[in-house]
Amino acid sequence: MVLLVALSAWGASAQDAQCARWRGAFASMPVRSVSIDSGTRVLPIRVRVADRSEQQAAGFQCATPREIQEHLILFDFGREILTQFHMQNVPAPLDIAFAKSNGRIFAILKMEPSPTALYGPLGSFRYALEARAGFFASQGIRPGDARLAIDQ
Numbered sequence: 170m171v172l173l174v175a176l177s178a179w180g181a182s183a184q185d186a187q188c189a190r191w192r193g194a195f196a197s198m199p200v201r202s203v204s205i206d207s208g209t210r211v212l213p214i215r216v217r218v219a220d221r222s223e224q225q226a227a228g229f230q231c232a233t234p235r236e237i238q239e240h241l242i243l244f245d246f247g248r249e250i251l252t253q254f255h256m257q258n259v260p261a262p263l264d265i266a267f268a269k270s271n272g273r274i275f276a277i278l279k280m281e282p283s284p285t286a287l288y289g290p291l292g293s294f295r296y297a298l299e300a301r302a303g304f305f306a307s308q309g310i311r312p313g314d315a316r317l318a319i320d321q
Contacts, residue, residue, distance in 0.1 A: 194227035202320040216243040230258040237261050244297040253289035256282045262302035267294040272317040277305050
């Protein structure tokens with residue numbers, strides 16, 4: 170029983186250290202302006218930008234539900250890639266929009282918290298924009314009809 174308690178305490182300590190790492194990466198993401206042209210209107214938004222590997226690995230891991238409600242994260246991989254996203258240590262469902270290098274949003278997925286599920290579009294992308302669940306639908310943003318523009 171003592172061993173179980175010791176292992177349990179070590180696991181919690183390791184989890185706390187990992188969350189401190191992810192929260193630090195989240196805090197280091199610069200905030201920038203982007204816009205989404207949905208064809209009928211242009212939606213200006215402020216996003217945290219994950220353009221370094223540590224920030225991209227962190228995403229919303231260990232974020233609070235309030236942070237997920239208040240922030241969006243733009244993942245910029247610098248070129249089109251094929252990869253998938255996970256929802257480990259994320260406390261709330263998210264939407265994720267995938268865009269090509271030219272900004273065309275070609276897929277939007279709903280992601281549920283899970284220690285094992287992986288999410289990705291059918292095809293390569295340069296940008297991924299994570300937001301609280303329902304964000305894109307509430308703004309009338311649909312794949313194929315919208316374009317992401319990075320303000321300089």
